Amino acid sequence: MVVGVLALQGSFNEHIAVLKRLGVKGVQIRKPEQLQNVTSLIIPGGESTTMAKLAEYHNLFPALREFVKMGNPVWGTCAGLIFLANKATGQKTGGQELIGGLDCTVHRNFFGSQIQSFETELPIPEIAAKEGGPPSCRAVFIRAPAIIEVGPDVKVLADIPVSSAETASSSPAIQSEEELTKSEKKVIVAVKQGNLLATAFHPELTADTRWHSYFLKMEPETEDGTSAIASTSSVDLTFTGRAMIDLPIFQ
Ligand SMILES: NC(=O)CC[C@H](N)C(=O)O
Secondary structure, eight states: OOOEEEEEEHHHHHHHHHHHHTTTTEEEEEEEGGGGGOOOEEEEOOHHHHHHHHHHHTOOHHHHHHHTTOOOOEEEHHHHHHEEEEEESSOOTOOOOOOOEEEEEEEEETOOOOOGGEEEEOOOOHHOOOOOOOOOEEEEESSSSSEEEOTTTTTEEEEEEEEGGTTTOOOOOOGGGGOSSSGGEEEEEEEETTTEEEEOOGGGGSSOOOHHHHHHHOOOTTTOOOOSSSSTTSSSOOOOOSSSTTTTGGO
């Protein structure tokens, strides 16, 4: 199994390192033709406008849209979530190109700027049910987006009460209460739609490999019907200390 990781900017090496821990090869993707050599793709966090300009420069958008349309498993983390969304609000002047495919509206910097980055314990019932381990994970939000509207075929995997997102209520990014999802003023931070997975936070910056393991199982099964990798229940799930929030890759 070979997983592509879009390597234009951002935390692509961190994703490749987690895949390696799970015994899976991750390859950097910078050119459209490289997508032919992989069956799934991770779009990492970074600076989404910069990533979009680089993707345009390398003429990657048509091939990325085709890759999504073919139903290949694709996981967008943070900026990668923005790439996959059909609609993004809070964009920079002039906007940014999106791949689309994920039937949702994302707010690009919902929680505010870099200094409003935060970490929180996030309940992940679906992931814990499938991957074992604790019922929550340490979620690292860096100048994070959030999903403010989802279509009927989108399954919510995690959300957080806006109040618990520390600065969210004072974040300049929120236009109005109406922008939030209707249910108890929660904001959605992880979804799945068919073979598309999207998280507003960075599992690649923690020691918890369950999100990667969950994504890999979205891969086609092997000939004998087993999943392509073993479960991660034996993996040490303790958090490896302070996340790399100030990394330049997220500036
Ligand atoms: N950590 C991230 O990927 C930040 C994404 C940021 N909201 C942007 O649009 O650039």
